Amino acid sequence: MSDPPVIRALKSMTNSVKAWDTTPLHSIFNQIAPSAEPNTQTSTPYFLQAQRFSLTESALFPITERPPVSADLQTQFNQAIEQCHAEPSIHVVQMLSLFHDYAWAVSYQPTAGETADPVVSLYDYARTKAALAAAGEQTMLVGGDLSGVQDFIYTIAANRAAKSLRGRSFYLQMLTDALAGWVLQQAGMPSTNLLYSGGGRFYVIVPAACYEQLAQWRRALGQFLLNVHDGELYIALGGATIADAAHNFEALFRAVNDQVTADKRRRFATLDNQELQAKLFTPRGHRGNEDDRCATCGYMGPSNQFEADEDDSKICRLCESTIKLAFSLHDAQFLCISQPQPNLSAVKGRTNAKDILAGLGLQAEICFDQQELIDHLNRNSAQSIHVQIIRPFAGDLAMLSQLRANYRQHVFSIRPIVNVTPKAPNGEVKSFDQLAKASRGIKRFGVLRMDVDDLGDIFGYSLAKASLARISSLSAAFSRFFEGWVGEICRDQNIAAAIYQPEQASNQAISPEQIYSVYSGGDDLFLVGSWDVLAHVANRIQHDLQRYTGYNQLIHVSAGLTLHTEKFPLYQAAKLAHHALDQAKDAAPRQAIRKNALDFLDQTIAWEAYPALINWHQRLWRLYQGEHGMVRSLLQVLMELYSQYNEHSQQRQKSGKKHTAYGPWIWRGKYQLARIRQRYENHQELQKLLRDIDEDLFTGFDDPHRISLRTIEQLGLAARWTQLLIREQGD
Structure with a gap:
């Protein structure tokens, strides 16, 4: 045969x-x-x-x-x-x-x-x-996009977010894989026909004859998601046929994405009116009883869809399962995937994550270490399991070869995910309160969002000869960085130590227990953690991406970092961080490069100016270690100068005048800095710093391409940053 x-x-x-x-x-x-x-x-x-x-x-x-x-x-x-x-x-x-x-x-x-x-x-x-x-002579590309992801992940109670956040994000990853697998199963295609799955989006290759089934797939999956998620999530589908190997694949992906976008605008449109009326516009039998309301996500439903939490409050089965997922994912090494026969109708209403995925034909089990994996394989020797190493270690390649030799009916591969979850000494996932309290200086937790600038242009116009293999190769390359290397960066214990106390780095090391990876994949990421660590993590990510891409100037990232009090709602923090990311992308011009910046403490700084920013910040921090009062005065002067400069620049911009920086703040700054120099004339390190500030602060104002590179902007942010670091409780 x-x-x-x-x-x-x-x-x-x-x-x-x-x-x-x-x-x-x-x-x-x-x-x-x-x-x-x-x-x-x-x-x-x-x-x-x-x-x-x-x-x-x-x-x-x-x-x-x-x-x-x-x-x-x-x-x-x-x-x-x-x-x-x-x-x-x-x-x-x-x-x-x-x-x-x-x-x-x-x-x-x-x-x-x-x-x-x-x-x-x-x-x-x-x-x-x-x-x-596998798809035959006539083929088509099908794309899917899971909408409602942001609200599903972030619209949860602030005091419970840390317990379930990683689990909810991971569940959405598995749900995307399961939806792609269901489409392939319906088309009679093997898993090899999955080109990409991540960030709530997937692309698969199927026979062109399946084009007539797209509407049926939309209807079946729409009914299923409406049943288990009450309209929170919807999978939008689109497809386009592939003419031949010389097809314009860049145009093909655009056509598919246009269809997906159109479907997303008409969520559940394939369902008939009676179904929508019954599910969305008919009073519920539980009559909005507050006692039957999930304390995590706010879902309200029948009493049999809830479980008692450890504090006697009620949580829905889905939230309970994502909390367990978040706990089991911490430092887990293996993900075991099997494919039972899908049965959408077997899943009745809102239930746990495992049953929802199984209904689509995906069963996922997490194994902490190799012994737990072997026990799982021995218990399931009658079926074929795809074992994915989700947290690779140095000795994994030898282990991978050994597992393949010992368990030939199973599949073994490496699929890294950014799985960094902070745990307290008692084994519980750290709350955002604890992340805030672990910060240097002011007690806040930070939210960091980053993504690649102009990704559509990179795929659509900048990638020469956009063949299917090239597009797949570029997607895989970005995934290896964001789904793999970002996790290694988050685990680096010394990113911030060298900034603040190089001579005491071993005592000042920043533990990975201060960073919570909500999501990282495709071309973007979302991290929560102690605020003082995240700016350095962001810089390391953009710096390593430059090295990873061979310093290609067309590929860069922007970032938004915001600070929040302990009880601040996560969904609002996520929106503010997204707004900060948008601000970074809309930054004032600098040389020939747009975007490519960090928005931090309500100020945007170009990444190319970040080394200078760190230099000023580090020098101010070191001075503070020996002369508290002196540095406080200097910080106040620098922040006031930046405020005056910024107000002056905005006034001129509103009046339509040239964006120049000359104004009264310059003469005031000269005077105030001279007074500090006279007051501490015997302090050599301070005198050197003041001379450097005087040399750099008042030059280069006429160049319109240096707006976000000016020293006054770097010093203003460095002073604000240092001030927040020295604001200890009770100080």
Whole structure:
């Protein structure tokens, strides 16, 4: 019996291993160029080092030297391929997981008649070729977008947010995967046809004949989500056919996204009027009884849909399950996925996350460590389970190979997720109160939101020759950074220590127990934590993204960071942080680059000015360690000068005049700084700082491209930042 088309497609790709050692894989970011220059690449080419996938600097970050490829890598790949299970449905998933493990950073060597693409890996070629082979000669791209995500995650009681937040976010990740899997199951396609799933969005390849089923899928999934989520969530679907391999895939994705957007504007429109009337506009039988109201999300329903919480309040089954998810995710290493037969009608009303996912055909179990994983596999030896390593460690590659050898009926792969959840000494997830109290200085928790600027332009206009494989490769590259490397940054214990007390770094280390990763994936992230840590985390993320993309000036991120009191509602904090992110993207001009900035303490600073900001901030902080009163006076003067400068600039801007900084604040500043210099004339470190301020503060005002790079803006923010750091309780 011959192999199915998808397996034949994958086997044909293994021939490429013969040339692994001749052509290194170029970074996909080499090809991101201005739309006016579609065939150019970055001036210095960057290469990935061919090795098994891991969350290490040597694996993820490109280099400028042309790296060799180890012959052992090819040998290990071939040996692993030979051990794949004979059953076709298991065989194909195992093969693709091996391509990801061994060939994610290996260039594809084409056969006769094919054209090589130096920036697309053998793995990305394999998965797109397999998807097209499985779907047949006439294919289509289907996209899905889960709407209502923001309200679902953040509209919860502030005093309970920390307990369930990570669980709710993870549940939405699994729900997106389950919805994509359901669509593939309905189309009769294997999991290889999933091109992307993350951030509430997915793309799959299915036969073109499925276009007629889109309306049925919308109706079935709309009914299901309305049943289990009462209209909170809706999956919008769109699709477009693929003409041939030379199709304009950038236009294809635009067409699909346009359909998705149109469907999102007409949520549940495929349901008939009687269904909508009964579900949304008919009085409920529980008559709004406050005793049957979830203390976490506010859901009101029949008494049998609630459970008693530990403080005797009631929570709905869904919130109870997401709280358990959040707890079990902390430091968990494995996620075990199995695929029971989907049965949407078996799920009755609002229930727990596990039952909702099972109704769509996805069962997820979390295992804390290897022993727990082995116990789970032994209990389920009769079925095939996809084991995903969600928190990779240094020794995982050897463990991965051993697991594959010992459990050949299962699939093993690495799928990192940013899973940083702070726990108190008693094992409970830290509340936002505790995160605020752990901050240096003023006791606040921070909310950080970041995303890649102009991502649509990067995919639509800047990516030269936007083939399906290239688009998939670029999506995967962003995912590896935001779903993998960001987690490593959040766990770094010394990001902030070197800023404040380098000589006491071992005592001042910032524990990862001060950062809560709500979400990071695709091209954006949402973190909560002690406010004094998050600004440095944001800077590290943008700095590492520059290195990761080979310093491509078209790829950058903006960030919004806001501070909040202990009991501040999370949904309002999320909105304020989003507004701060918008402010960063609308910052005043600086040289030729737009966006690419941080909005922090109600002020926007360009990332290129961040090193200077940190320098001023660090010098002020160090002075404060020895001379409290002196520094307080200086901070007050600097903040007052910035306030006067800002007021003057806004007045001129409103009047339509040139955005110049000259004004009375300059002469007042000269006078006030001179008085401080005279008062502390024997303090050498202060005198040096004041001389540097005097040299830099009053120059460069005529350049309109330096508005957000001016020293007065850096000093104003540095002074405000330092002041908040020295505002200890009772100080």
